[in-house]
Amino acid sequence: MKTEDLLAMGNESLFNTYKRDEKLFISGKGAYLKNNNDEVYIDFVSGIATNILGHANDKIVEAISKQAAKLMHTSNLFWNQPAIELSHKLVNSTGAGSLAKVFFTNSGAEANEGALKLARKYGKDTHGDGCTKIISLTDSFHGRTMATLTATGQTDMHEYFKPLLPGSVYVPLNDSEALKSAADAKTCAVLFETIQGEGGINTLSSEFIATLKSLQQEKDILLIIDEVQTGMGRTGTLFSFEQFGFKPDIITLAKGLGAGYPIGAFVATDAVADHFKSGDHGTTLGGNPLAAAVGNAVFDEIFQADLLNNSNIRGQQLADGLRQIAKNTGVIAEVKGLGLLIGVQFTDAVSSADILNACFEENMLVAGAKHNVIRLLPPLNVTETEIDEALLKFASAVEKSLK
Numbered sequence: 001m002k003t004e005d006l007l008a009m010g011n012e013s014l015f016n017t018y019k020r021d022e023k024l025f026i027s028g029k030g031a032y033l034k035n036n037n038d039e040v041y042i043d044f045v046s047g048i049a050t051n052i053l054g055h056a057n058d059k060i061v062e063a064i065s066k067q068a069a070k071l072m073h074t075s076n077l078f079w080n081q082p083a084i085e086l087s088h089k090l091v092n093s094t095g096a097g098s099l100a101k102v103f104f105t106n107s108g109a110e111a112n113e114g115a116l117k118l119a120r121k122y123g124k125d126t127h128g129d130g131c132t133k134i135i136s137l138t139d140s141f142h143g144r145t146m147a148t149l150t151a152t153g154q155t156d157m158h159e160y161f162k163p164l165l166p167g168s169v170y171v172p173l174n175d176s177e178a179l180k181s182a183a184d185a186k187t188c189a190v191l192f193e194t195i196q197g198e199g200g201i202n203t204l205s206s207e208f209i210a211t212l213k214s215l216q217q218e219k220d221i222l223l224i225i226d227e228v229q230t231g232m233g234r235t236g237t238l239f240s241f242e243q244f245g246f247k248p249d250i251i252t253l254a255k256g257l258g259a260g261y262p263i264g265a266f267v268a269t270d271a272v273a274d275h276f277k278s279g280d281h282g283t284t285l286g287g288n289p290l291a292a293a294v295g296n297a298v299f300d301e302i303f304q305a306d307l308l309n310n311s312n313i314r315g316q317q318l319a320d321g322l323r324q325i326a327k328n329t330g331v332i333a334e335v336k337g338l339g340l341l342i343g344v345q346f347t348d349a350v351s352s353a354d355i356l357n358a359c360f361e362e363n364m365l366v367a368g369a370k371h372n373v374i375r376l377l378p379p380l381n382v383t384e385t386e387i388d389e390a391l392l393k394f395a396s397a398v399e400k401s402l403k
């Protein structure tokens with residue numbers, strides 16, 4: 001079938017919720033993708049910060065093949081060996097701190113949804129029926145289900161779907177005074193990212209973190225960290241909160257945890273997790289043997305291949321190269337982020353949408369974000385030469401869009 005016929009079929013029978021133009025990829029290996037015309041692209045989108053081991057990784061292919069041939073799904077009515085093993089790895093990893101129990105899901109939204117339910121149960125059990133209020137931050141992104149859309153602090157996304165979940169308030173990022181006045185006796189939790197991904201690579205200030213910690217200690221307000229994008233080594237530590245000097249009550253994971261296969265999780269301290277009793281929450285497919293087998297392979301590879309270190313070293317190389325491009329072109333206001341979660345903030349002189357298209361012309365895939373930011377999200381096993389190649393392409397894209 002001709003590509004144009006295939007895409008016409010897609011336009012006919014799939015929802016028009018995504019703007020994909022003519023982009024169709026057929027295969028991939030490592031940091032590279034091949035399209036329907038056999039053209040090769042360097043992939044710094046990685047399925048939106050997801051394919052942390054690159055495309056067609058041998059370990060993932062092997063884990064999927066072996067587990068699929070053995071046992072794919074039994075439901076959570078029964079024990080499941082790969083899930084038990086993966087839960088232990090997550091809670092016993094250096095840096096997990098007092099996080100002790102894992103609930104597996106299929107996606108990031110489902111992980112956040114579960115975390116919000118758990119926070120409400122905790123609030124009601126501990127501080128009475130009215131303790132259900134959730135605080136989140138402006139420019140945050142937490143998912144597309146009703147509860148996570150409500151928690152997402154981007155009003156343009158809310159417009160058509162009101163009424164939202166009652167008891168949700170938004171505080172501007174890094175505004176400690178607003179946070180303090182929003183946090184009352186009816187507040188059960190604050191949900192936030194340490195570095196906002198979709199929102200433009202915006203990082204929490206240390207002062208704001210100190211305020212969050214004081215609310216946690218003095219008012220028993222739970223800190224839920226959405227590590228869906230920042231987790232699993234993306235920022236140079238397994239979980240990003242390790243670098244921010246506080247202990248979460250709940251974290252949520254997805255994206256990198258399955259490296260391209262759907263799996264998510266929320267992980268909580270015993271004191272919080274114990275409030276979910278038998279029947280309080282569930283999922284049919286979440287963390288099934290196949291998904292958990294992939295999670296185990298991903299987790300092991302992060303440590304065997306020293307990917308946390310690679311994330312830091314290659315992240316530094318990428319950020320340094322981008323700062324050089326900033327100097328040479330004068331249209332980049334800031335290069336920000338941690339590890340391999342990097343945002344390039346453009347000045348008003350250029351639009352990041354044009355840069356994204358110019359990168360595509362150079363056979364390089366990048367992701368957009370709010371506030372005129374381009375996100376660079378290579379796989380965590382990206383090599384020095386691949387970063388060099390990407391920097392050349394990016395420089396050329398920025399220079400061309402100046403003309």
Ligand SMILES: *Cc1c(COP(=O)(O)O)cnc(C)c1O
Binds near residue numbers: 107197198227
């Ligand atoms: C992608 C993302 C989500 C939603 O994950 P899905 O798997 O798409 O449901 C939630 N939070 C953050 C921070 C994300 O980046």
